[in-house]
Amino acid sequence: MSSLPAKLSTWALNVSPSPTLAVDAKAKALQAAGEDVCGFAAGEPDFDTPQHIKDACAAALMSGKTKYAPTPGIEPLRAAIAGRYLAEYGLKVAPSQVIVSPGGKFSCYLGVLATCSPGDEVIVPAPFWVSYPEMVKLAGAVPKLVLADDRTGFKLTPAQLEGAITPRTRLLILNSPSNPTGAVYSREELVALVDVAVRHNLYILSDEMYEHLVYDGARPTCIATLSKEAEARTIVVAGFSKTYAMTGWRIGTTVAPAPIAKAISELQSQMSSNVTTFAQYGALAALTEKEKTAAALAQMLSAFDRRRKALHAALNGIPGISCLLAQGAFYLFPNISKFGLPDQTFCAQLLEKEKVAAVPGSAFGAEGYLRLSYATSDAIIEKGVTRLARFCQSL
Numbered sequence: 286m287s288s289l290p291a292k293l294s295t296w297a298l299n300v301s302p303s304p305t306l307a308v309d310a311k312a313k314a315l316q317a318a319g320e321d322v323c324g325f326a327a328g329e330p331d332f333d334t335p336q337h338i339k340d341a342c343a344a345a346l347m348s349g350k351t352k353y354a355p356t357p358g359i360e361p362l363r364a365a366i367a368g369r370y371l372a373e374y375g376l377k378v379a380p381s382q383v384i385v386s387p388g389g390k391f392s393c394y395l396g397v398l399a400t401c402s403p404g405d406e407v408i409v410p411a412p413f414w415v416s417y418p419e420m421v422k423l424a425g426a427v428p429k430l431v432l433a434d435d436r437t438g439f440k441l442t443p444a445q446l447e448g449a450i451t452p453r454t455r456l457l458i459l460n461s462p463s464n465p466t467g468a469v470y471s472r473e474e475l476v477a478l479v480d481v482a483v484r485h486n487l488y489i490l491s492d493e494m495y496e497h498l499v500y501d502g503a504r505p506t507c508i509a510t511l512s513k514e515a516e517a518r519t520i521v522v523a524g525f526s527k528t529y530a531m532t533g534w535r536i537g538t539t540v541a542p543a544p545i546a547k548a549i550s551e552l553q554s555q556m557s558s559n560v561t562t563f564a565q566y567g568a569l570a571a572l573t574e575k576e577k578t579a580a581a582l583a584q585m586l587s588a589f590d591r592r593r594k595a596l597h598a599a600l601n602g603i604p605g606i607s608c609l610l611a612q613g614a615f616y617l618f619p620n621i622s623k624f625g626l627p628d629q630t631f632c633a634q635l636l637e638k639e640k641v642a643a644v645p646g647s648a649f650g651a652e653g654y655l656r657l658s659y660a661t662s663d664a665i666i667e668k669g670v671t672r673l674a675r676f677c678q679s680l
Contacts, residue, residue: 300419304648305656308632312642323669325657326642328464328616330530332588334567335581337574338529342567350566354559357550358385362565365572366538374507376516382546385568386553387560389494389524389537394420395556396520396539397456399548400488401426405455410441411650412618414464414492418650426455430650435609435620439466443477450481456488459508462495465649465656466618467593467611469499472506483514490520494537495614497528497582500590503612509540517542527614528582529571536560536568589615592659592666599670600657603677615660618646622653624680631655638679639672 308326316322357363363380370376386392393416401407403425409417411432418428431449433441446457459478461470470478482489489508496505509519524537539549559565571578593611600608600619608619621631628645632655635641646654659666 322640324642332530337577338567341570345563345566350563354562356554362569384539386537388535392522392537392539395549406453407456439468458490460492462613467614469503469612499613603674
């Protein structure tokens, strides 16, 4: 009996694997084989989850919080998230407008699914987080990439946005602070972009995952607070992974207008049900035990800021490299175009010859750059930059 070969779906054939995870996996494989690798690829704090958050999760687990929870999240957590937005931004939202999802990536995807139909266009400024174009394609929509390079501080301009809009445009994705560049839009810059979006009746997906990781007096702006029109069309995504070193917990959050929040909840009910129940009690502790949480965040921010400045200075000390100083997140995005190598070749040779793992800018829609994460130790940064300088000198 012959069998027909398996035929994969359009979605499976067209989706690309995450290049950031691929580079990190290769670096970890080399380390497991005994190689001394300096890893700058992972977008993950090198701190452990604060103890009081772990304790709250463990207590919930031991007390039997092991059953299904409401799809959009346990009520105390949704109320605490709504309270956070009121306290931090003055944004008044009902707990029913808050959805807790299994990771910020899934929160973003649900936001796209709730607002975009097959054939709709989604404007994605580049450099972009690697998953945005893929989740747009998985929704049957079309990503429209617009490059905003270091000449504009890696920020989309209103003129660029205006020029990218067509009658099929449905959604604009914005990410501030940015992964991969660390760029932070000012309030004035966001107001100008929102004005264009409102005029063309676009939804906005605002990925604010790194909102609390900012430096040099920069202040994050919640786009939904800019105007009533902005609030009515903005899907705000955030979460616990970066701010509280909870990447493996997979807890993302969405705050959205009531009809969109309802749609997201219904989509999630059919796709994943609820976030792990006892993990939500750890997230609740992150928001309610404020003094302990603030102390843990301050420790992380101090380390990230120190590393940011050290890595920035070291990179700009290497002939041929130029690098803007990021104001947020924990990445730098140096320009390596002067070496004349495709960035993928540059990164492959850097890993092979010097055992330094970096992600090529082309993975983020920006050829000629590298993404380096400084969510790693001071010792690895110092050693890695020395190796990078040696490699650049050999080109």
